[in-house]
Amino acid sequence: MNPIVQEGNVTSPVGFQAAGVEAAIKKAGRLDMSLILSEKPCTAAAVYTTNKVQAAPLQVTKDHLSKGPVRAVVVNAGNANACTGQQGLDNARLMATTTAQALELQAEEVVVSSTGVIGQQMPMDRIQAGIEALAKALSKDGGYKAAQAIMTTDLVAKTGKVEIVVADQTITIGAMAKGSGMIHPNMATMLAFYTTDAKIAEPLLQKALQRATKLSYNMISVDGDTSTNDMALVLANGMANAPAIVEEGPLYDAFEEALIALSIHLAKAIARDGEGATKLVEMRVKGAATEEDAQKAARTVISSSLFKSAIFGADANWGRILCAIGYSGAQFDPGQVDIYLGTIQTASNGEALDFSEEEASKILAQKEIIITADLKNGCSEARAWGCDLTYDYVKINADYRT
Structure with missing residues (x-):
């Protein structure tokens, strides 16, 4: 199998919606908040920055993923919510709670992510208003706006999808990523969010993501800096009408290979879009x-x-x-x-x-x-x-x- 990365994004798989809105966290006229929602609960896997200084959203996300399936991801650009103490943790939790209320979910079903300037408290009035706007804007066509809204110094949005055909059924993996500066092996100032309609056991999903990260995001560098907020996350809602991936074998290998191909595609896009880069x-x-x-x-x-x-x-x-x-x-x-x-x-x-x-x-x-x-x-x-x-x-x- 030689997976081909196609045009697509996080709403390409069955059962996912997304949105991107302007919440005035960044400069006027820029989308700066994103939301991804799955129709059904998702098995999830994640990898994080190796930096010992880890932002509040990462801490909240780790806690929520440890408690079971998730349904939504809320992301803001313009403020990293890093090095912000207890107030930063409270704000990250409030982001999850506000999103859960808007979508009629439990707070633990929401993953939180932030990117931007370190050391500044979050403008929670604008964040909460942005979440309300995101909930209303969710659609199957919202994937590209969601990708635009996680950009910081990026010049282009980074998206893609890969399809796997199994027993005449199609499994799709869609993704969006951001990254341009503070990029270095062992994760960097980058975020990557994957969605898939595959039904796959969590340990296998985690193994596939770790292998994909090792061969992609951990093999790029723009400037030698590694940041505080970096995360790659996969949500699998199992809604494709395809066999479940419950053990290692040909089906798992095909899924892992597709995830690696999509990750390398996004990693190269990050390197190509390095701050000030021409080559x-x-x-x-x-x-x-x-x-x-x-x-x-x-x-x-x-x-x-x-x-x-x-x-x-x-x-x-x-x-x-x-x-x-x-x-x-x-x-x-x-x-x-x-x-x-x-x-x-x-x-x-x-x-x-x-x-x-x-x-x-x-x-x-x-x-x-x-x-x-x-x-x-x-x-x-x-x-x-x-x-x-x-x-x-x-x-x-x-x-x-x-």
């Missing part, structure tokens, strides 16, 4: 002794500020690639490494080749660039995605709050 870079490492070594090497290269600066300047400075692999922690012999910029091999067995700087610069001037390092130390491989480091990145983050 998407895919770093491929092959010939590693283990998958862990390959991932370490690939992540370290796309996280290197020197490498990212060279990409911005279309400078074929392949030594920065080998240097980054050298401090990645991966096990390899520097005297065996081959490096390619696109189709041009620039190094063989760790030493420079005679290549055309002009042709290499043309490759590095493209909007999407593939770089390969062959460690020639085994059979494992990995891919990571990042972007160039530009003047605009500094400008965007120098006045983020103003």
Whole structure:
């Protein structure tokens, strides 16, 4: 199976509605609150930021997921509700309670998420009014507005869907994500929300999400920062008329593969939309002794500020690639490494080749660039995605709050 990511969003699966509204949390004229609702209770799975500083919404969400099925997700942009103490926790709980009342649910059936500026208390009057507006605006066509409403410095909404056909029945996974800055492996300032009409056991759903996250969101970097609010969440309502996924096997494998494909699609969209970015870079490492070594090497290269600066300047400075692999922690012999910029091999067995700087610069001037390092130390491989480091990145983050 080779899953194909199609146009779609969180309302693509059976039984889901969504909405996005302007609640005046951000600048005027911007959608800034989202709501997703399932017709039926959902099995849920989630992964969170590894940052020890975790925002109030994450704490509330973890608590609610531990208590059983959920039906709704409410999200705001413009304010992270992080580092806000007891009042922040109370506000996150109030978001869940207000949403539950508007939808005639229990508070524990609502997942809460926030993104934006850290250290400021939530404008709860606007938040609560926004929730009321969201409840009224819910529709099967609301998925794209919901995706727009979770954006912060993002320039584009990030959505998609994948379909799996099983016994002549279709299972759909839809998603929306946000992320542009503070992006680094081990989750970053990114949110990803998946919906699916698959019927799948919670342990298997959690396993699939963790594997998908490892190969996607944990393999991107924009700027080396990891934030306080990051979360990827999957809701499965079981409404597809397809066999249940209750054990590992071909059906589970197909579901996991589809979730991975959709996650990589969204992760690449985040890297491509990196703050100030002009280029998407895919770093491929092959010939590693283990998958862990390959991932370490690939992540370290796309996280290197020197490498990212060279990409911005279309400078074929392949030594920065080998240097980054050298401090990645991966096990390899520097005297065996081959490096390619696109189709041009620039190094063989760790030493420079005679290549055309002009042709290499043309490759590095493209909007999407593939770089390969062959460690020639085994059979494992990995891919990571990042972007160039530009003047605009500094400008965007120098006045983020103003």
